[in-house]
Amino acid sequence: MVTATYHIAVDALGSESPTEHIVVGARDFITSNPDCTLTLIGRRRDFSDLPEDRCHIIDCPAAVPQHATLLDVLRNKRDSSLRTGLNLLAGKSVQALVSAGNSGALMVLGRQIVSALPGITRPTMIKQFTRSTGSFWMLDLGANLARRRSLLHEFARVGSAYASSVGGLKKPKVALLNIGAEAHKGPQYLRDTAVDLVRDPQVNFVGYVEAHLLFSGIADVVVTDGFTGNIALKSIEGALAIAQQYVRTSFKASDFPEEESVVNTVNSTLNAQTYNGASLVGLRGVIVKCHGNTNHIGIRSALALAKREIVAQVPQRLEAHFEQSQSKN
Amino acid sequence: MVTATYHIAVDALGSESPTEHIVVGARDFITSNPDCTLTLIGRRRDFSDLPEDRCHIIDCPAAVPQHATLLDVLRNKRDSSLRTGLNLLAGKSVQALVSAGNSGALMVLGRQIVSALPGITRPTMIKQFTRSTGSFWMLDLGANLARRRSLLHEFARVGSAYASSVGGLKKPKVALLNIGAEAHKGPQYLRDTAVDLVRDPQVNFVGYVEAHLLFSGIADVVVTDGFTGNIALKSIEGALAIAQQYVRTSFKASDFPEEESVVNTVNSTLNAQTYNGASLVGLRGVIVKCHGNTNHIGIRSALALAKREIVAQVPQRLEAHFEQSQSKN
Numbered sequence: 001m002v003t004a005t006y007h008i009a010v011d012a013l014g015s016e017s018p019t020e021h022i023v024v025g026a027r028d029f030i031t032s033n034p035d036c037t038l039t040l041i042g043r044r045r046d047f048s049d050l051p052e053d054r055c056h057i058i059d060c061p062a063a064v065p066q067h068a069t070l071l072d073v074l075r076n077k078r079d080s081s082l083r084t085g086l087n088l089l090a091g092k093s094v095q096a097l098v099s100a101g102n103s104g105a106l107m108v109l110g111r112q113i114v115s116a117l118p119g120i121t122r123p124t125m126i127k128q129f130t131r132s133t134g135s136f137w138m139l140d141l142g143a144n145l146a147r148r149r150s151l152l153h154e155f156a157r158v159g160s161a162y163a164s165s166v167g168g169l170k171k172p173k174v175a176l177l178n179i180g181a182e183a184h185k186g187p188q189y190l191r192d193t194a195v196d197l198v199r200d201p202q203v204n205f206v207g208y209v210e211a212h213l214l215f216s217g218i219a220d221v222v223v224t225d226g227f228t229g230n231i232a233l234k235s236i237e238g239a240l241a242i243a244q245q246y247v248r249t250s251f252k253a254s255d256f257p258e259e260e261s262v263v264n265t266v267n268s269t270l271n272a273q274t275y276n277g278a279s280l281v282g283l284r285g286v287i288v289k290c291h292g293n294t295n296h297i298g299i300r301s302a303l304a305l306a307k308r309e310i311v312a313q314v315p316q317r318l319e320a321h322f323e324q325s326q327s328k329n
Numbered sequence: 330m331v332t333a334t335y336h337i338a339v340d341a342l343g344s345e346s347p348t349e350h351i352v353v354g355a356r357d358f359i360t361s362n363p364d365c366t367l368t369l370i371g372r373r374r375d376f377s378d379l380p381e382d383r384c385h386i387i388d389c390p391a392a393v394p395q396h397a398t399l400l401d402v403l404r405n406k407r408d409s410s411l412r413t414g415l416n417l418l419a420g421k422s423v424q425a426l427v428s429a430g431n432s433g434a435l436m437v438l439g440r441q442i443v444s445a446l447p448g449i450t451r452p453t454m455i456k457q458f459t460r461s462t463g464s465f466w467m468l469d470l471g472a473n474l475a476r477r478r479s480l481l482h483e484f485a486r487v488g489s490a491y492a493s494s495v496g497g498l499k500k501p502k503v504a505l506l507n508i509g510a511e512a513h514k515g516p517q518y519l520r521d522t523a524v525d526l527v528r529d530p531q532v533n534f535v536g537y538v539e540a541h542l543l544f545s546g547i548a549d550v551v552v553t554d555g556f557t558g559n560i561a562l563k564s565i566e567g568a569l570a571i572a573q574q575y576v577r578t579s580f581k582a583s584d585f586p587e588e589e590s591v592v593n594t595v596n597s598t599l600n601a602q603t604y605n606g607a608s609l610v611g612l613r614g615v616i617v618k619c620h621g622n623t624n625h626i627g628i629r630s631a632l633a634l635a636k637r638e639i640v641a642q643v644p645q646r647l648e649a650h651f652e653q654s655q656s657k658n
Contacts (some may be wrong), residue, residue, distance in 0.1 A: 069513045104509075132574060142508055146515050158490060179471055179559040181432075184398045186476050211563035215571045226561075227516060230508040231557055234540035235564035242544045243572030243599060245461060250594040262591075267578040270572060 004037040004054070009094040009300075010094040012042030013063030013081040014101025015123035017294055019046040022100065025299025030054045036307060041081040041095055060084050064105040073105040074112075082106065085112040088287040091095050092127060096286035096306035098277070100299070103289055107143045107280060114283045117315060119322030123282035124155050125226065125289070126162055127233065128305075131215050137163050138177075138214070138222040141278055142230035152176070152223055156203050156320065159221035162281055166308060166316040167220070171204040175219035178208035193223075202321075211235075235277075240270045279309060281318065286310055333366040333383070336425040337635050339479035339628075340412040341371030342392030344431025346623055348375040351429065354628025359383045368423055370410040390415050393434040401442075403425040403432040411435060415442040418614040425635035427606070428478060429628070432618055436472045436609060443612045445642060448651030452611035453484050454555065454563065454618070455491055457634075460544050465491050467506075467543070467551040470607055471559035479503070481522040481552055481597070485532050487647065491610055495637060495647040504548035506557060507537035516521035522552075531650075533576065540564075569599045606631035608638060615639055 012022045037054050040047050044059040060081045085097045090113050099106050111144040126139035139159045156174050163172035176184040197205035209219045244267045251263050286309040290302040341351045348372050366383050373388040389410045414426045419442050428435050455468035455479035468488045485503050507515040525535035539550045573596045580592050609616040615638040619631040
């Protein structure tokens with residue numbers, strides 16, 4: 001028997017999809033990852049099918065509602081599944097937390113309960129996208145809506161350190177998301193940030209990237225504010241979803257409407273873009289957010305990502321990176 | 330012989346794609362539209378193949394360079410193809426101008442040469458997207474980067490009037506693009522704009538729409554600032570392009586790699602999203618902007634859109650709409 005090395009908590013409430021998906025995703029994950037144990041936080045009866053030796057259950061019927069406001073989240077002191085999970089992470093009982101619940105609550109309570117790494121002012125949401133060759137990462141995807149030069153600079157450093165540790169890239173190419181590639185394009189705060197990034201020896205800044213070239217390989221790390229990043233992410237998701245619809249419709253109208261294999265290949269490739277979760281980075285612990293209406297594959301992918309961040313020691317690497325940069329300043 | 334009723338100018342320089350595409354697109358268009366004549370502005374020798382009775386050529390070798398800055402554009406007083414086209418439009422020699430050149434220059438010179446309609450402070454870029462049933466329109470797509478409440482309110486009115494005239498919708502559903510559907514979501518200026526729109530009897534405001542639901546039918550008109558709109562538009566374009574790549578790759582790896590018909594159907598459906606041009610509305614004349622690297626189908630679609638706007642009397646309808654709303658205030 002292998003002794004489990006990695007401990008991951010799952011906030012199993014507050015998701016828009018049925019708990020069954022979480023159960024199936026969790027079982028798939030522990031089956032293929034004998035070095036991991038899970039702590040599932042939710043209604044105990046939902047998890048009776050999971051093996052007790054690998055899955056610890058914390059009975060906690062209270063979820064943060066999907067549509068709770070910031071004030072609701074902060075005022076409500078009851079032990080919601082999310083608070084419970086974050087407390088486990090802060091107390092180092094687990095090394096990572098995966099949640100499919102309310103993202104706003106995750107960000108707000110995450111900062112409150114799990115403290116930020118020294119040198120990092122705001123945790124940020126980052127996600128990996130798959131290109132035909134390799135990947136790119138984009139941040140911030142919604143944790144910070146302010147469009148501030150100093151914040152964007154910080155995101156560039158965090159994104160660069162993240163892509164180095166998780167993606168194994170030596171000098172990730174970092175670009176600012178803008179509406180044109182020329183130096184004079186876009187709003188002032190972006191041009192100011194570009195000036196700062198050119199001067200920062202820790203960031204391999206390659207200039208602006210336009211949104212239709214995100215998948216082109218121009219940049220490994222794409223930096224933007226949380227509002228714009230969220231719009232870009234969801235625009236991509238929406239477009240890929242209609243592309244899947246069109247593929248299915250075109251097949252049905254074709255000479256071989258029975259042929260499902262290609263449709264399935266295309267759709268699973270396109271789905272893959274939205275499967276893996278997004279990570280909240282900059283805190284003293286690994287936090288992965290699943291898509292709100294995820295299925296079991298989404299849960300499994302989010303768990304795999306959480307493990308990957310633990311193995312890559314993302315929080316530790318970020319801390320070292322920012323300590324180093326502070327001592328240089 | 331049919332007497333031509335509609336006169337459209339084409340700024341044939343400054344495009345990233347070969348002039349040949351413009352020639353083929355123009356020929357396709359006049360063949361199927363006997364009630365239209367074209368005025369092509371560019372190098373005369375490029376258009377020798379087009380029928381003289383339907384196509385007037387203005388020899389003008391000077392283009393606004395694709396990467397010209399704002400200052401370059403304003404300072405350069407030479408008669409570029411774009412200036413020439415805008416002068417024709419302002420002088421009412423033509424009813425519409427189609428350009429595949431520099432969009433920034435088009436917006437800046439458009440405002441300078443062709444005046445804005447009364448009651449409209451800023452012309453705005455709008456584009457139609459095709460859903461599985463019907464369409465939606467999004468604006469602004471890059472003409473105005475400021476995120477101001479009064480501007481967004483104006484865009485909502487312009488978009489609503491545009492969707493009524495071109496799309497034939499009686500009470501178009503208007504939504505603000507945001508990162509959540511709940512009232513408390515997003516930055517302050519969006520929530521302020523929402524308050525204004527709820528109170529405006531001329532706008533059928535339905536709330537916020539998130540970017541992954543753009544194609545869902547929640548909204549007929551999606552309102553946003555030019556920076557965000559440009560990012561959303563290009564994110565959709567980029568995602569549809571990779572979807573096409575995946576479709577082709579999956580087919581090649583399948584049991585019937587020779588079967589091109591479905592690939593072509595899918596790809597032409599997805600292409601259609603980017604074929605039709607975007608319109609610069611709010612000026613005294615119809616202006617349609619083609620995609621920079623458009624092919625002949627893109628040119629033909631942009632010409633068809635220009636004709637559609639002339640027929641629907643978009644500038645006149647907008648003017649009536651804003652006069653009416655001013656007299657009510």
